[in-house]
Amino acid sequence: MRDAPQVDHFRLENGLAVVVIPDRRAPVVTHMVYFRNGAADDPPGKSGIAHFLEHLMFKGTEKNPKGAFSETVASVGGQENAFTSYDYTAYYQRVAKEHLGRMMALEADRMTGLILEGPEVDSERDVVIEERKMRTDSDPAAQLQESLLATLYVHHPYGTPIIGWGHEIEGLGREDALAYYRRFYRPENAILIVAGDIDATEVRALAGETYGRIPVGTDAPPTRRRVREPEIRASRLVKLADAKVEQPTSQRAFLVPSHSTATGNEAFALELLSQILGGSQTSRLYRALVMEQGVCVGAGSWYWNDALDLGQFGAYGVPAEGVTLDTVDTAIGKVMQDLRENLVGDRELERAKTRLIADMIYAQDSQTHLARIYGSTLTTGGKVEDVAEWPVRIRAVSAEDIRDVANRYLAVERAVIGHLVKDAA
């Protein structure tokens, strides 16, 4: 059985990296461009600019003025969107394969040809403010999440929300967007990913006629200057009380290595640890808190591993009726302490490996999902080969490796605990 997808990759002369993921089952392609910059590259005081620019990228160029981009995509039946993360910004279209060349022409054109003038910058800022109100300002759980991250990362920009702080979004303007655009949007900072009914030869020809014509920038290629997170030795409690909260929760987060910053197999061990601790209904947290003790109705964990800088690991519990968050915290703490001291079982470890490796096989059923795996890997310090190697590295993790990373990184003395509670006042 093939665990890893088959891909081709190469570079154009202007530095644009290209990845081709053939999938011949349907006559469609997914065309994505990733830029190696995201919200963590927002200049100080300009939080939200990466995301705001992502919105503004749909506003037009000389060749494809206002509205032309989306009208062209729609006229060939294409689906399109874009997204901003901490470490990357990505744009994509999904189209019938015969339209790939047109999509490349459009995307290549706006890589350097964006024009921003007129009232659309102001109205789009309003759209972003509404987006923030929808996602965060109307949702106490999202507000807690924002504070939790701002507390976990005391210095690094991962502590600043991707969409930006409200008061800074209000001050973002045309010049901020263009300065950021000129710094990062250039071929040597981008990765083209094409997945679907096509091969590398065809992609090379089409990309050469479009992206290949973009000249290399005259100034030095952009570098990401990220501050390093200091070693914090304090635990912290972040609590949000809101009259609207009907279902309290407790969570805790830890700074841990990502695949990019990890040494040895730490990140692979952490992936398995997260699966064993809280990845499914057979996990330690779900078993102990939900099934055996009945103190929670839900419990689980997460590991943000595809970060360029320090990642994060977390666990959460949703208390059953009448159970206090202190009780939940004690129960979570006990489960995690056990994993720091004792080895996981053979069968348990095997089950977790099977599950994670199967996910990579399931991913091969979706060209879009595969394209995203390569995009996030390549913009967070990884290589194409890392994706193919991933199942092998997962298989090699031992129970000792898992205990060691738990012991090293998941001390409650360094955790940020987040409580969402009802404001009874």
Place this chain on the structure above:
Amino acid sequence: MSIVSTPPAARVRSYRTASGIEIWHVEDYTVPVLSVECAFQGGAAQDPEGKCGLSNLLTGLMDEGAGSLDSAAFQELLEEKAIELSFDAGRDRISASLRTLADNATEAFRLLGLAMQAPRFDQDAIERVRSQIVSGLKRDESDPGARARDRLNALAFEGHSYGRSAEGKIDELMSITRDDIVHQHGRLFAREQLHIVAVGAITPDLLVALVEGAFGPLAAKPQLTPLEAVSMKNLGRRDIIDLDIPQSTLYLALPGIARKDADHMPAMILNHILGGGSFTSRLWFEVREKRGLAYSVWSMLANRNLASLFFAGTATSNERVAESLEIMLREINRIARDGASPEELEQAIRFQTGSYALRFDTSRKIAHQLLEIKIEELGIDYIDRRNAEVSAVKLDDLARVGARLFGNAEPLIVVAGRPIGL
């Protein structure tokens, strides 16, 4: 019109098992994965009076132990082979979704069959799943979207079982007994009106044998309570749900057009032009692009077995709700009065025909599409015919459905938030 890529429809085959269950199958070995989608007729709309949420609780319990396996043992077997099995209660149907690596197909169907034929409904599992559903309902109480959707549904279908929450009501969920669950399971899990689609790496012979093994022993006929067709209620009414948040979520509803209605395709195209086509629709342009009033604005046609609705919605700052609503109503009235332009129709047809193939690029998506086609009785060759039906829509058709949908009805409007000036 440009060349249009079509999905690989020719590969859909129909098979029948010994007990008469029909299966649609797309055989494909490119990826060693099998996706199966199944639907039983009768879902939350079959919840008895006073037991709102029974079907939801039932489906939540279907993977919580069967035969000699308690919940923990059952979940471990799924996990050991990375088999993904889930059940869900919609309004009109119960669905089961199975995904497995090809090598584990036999075990996957064995566990699916066991779950359906011999569910345990252990009391501890009932209490656990019930508390999980209640927890979710409590969380929804602070979610403006969930609140507005629920209220809109309750008002639109007042007095009909469609008006009740599919997830459940907390007090009624608390009153549900194990006997209720056992009875509901016996009523709904049956072979008649069962639809199964399988896509991926399995031979037809093995598939037919595994489906028969899993579904064959079920009861022949479901015992469904007949429901009456319902037309939308509370037209013209405006309702506000007070929530202390800076942004309001707004939904509006009007009677829609049924899937089997001859005007369904024109209605779909008209909706695309009005608010369905995300980055190009009139609502998108007027509400978001031009005025920056909202991040999201949309419209859609929704069909249930016995009712059809047209919905539109947005989320906008409290002080801008009145303006946003006015613009949405103006656009609805404008398209009802003037119809669409030839360019808009052409663009909509190009989008709808060109994008159809995008619905068929994963096993799961293919299975979902085929399941809908099968349930709606559109025919196994529908994939080949569909784009021609889209292309046949004319401007006159749009004018007619515009008048039908929006011509002489005041929408039901629900807002959750603290809107100013409504």
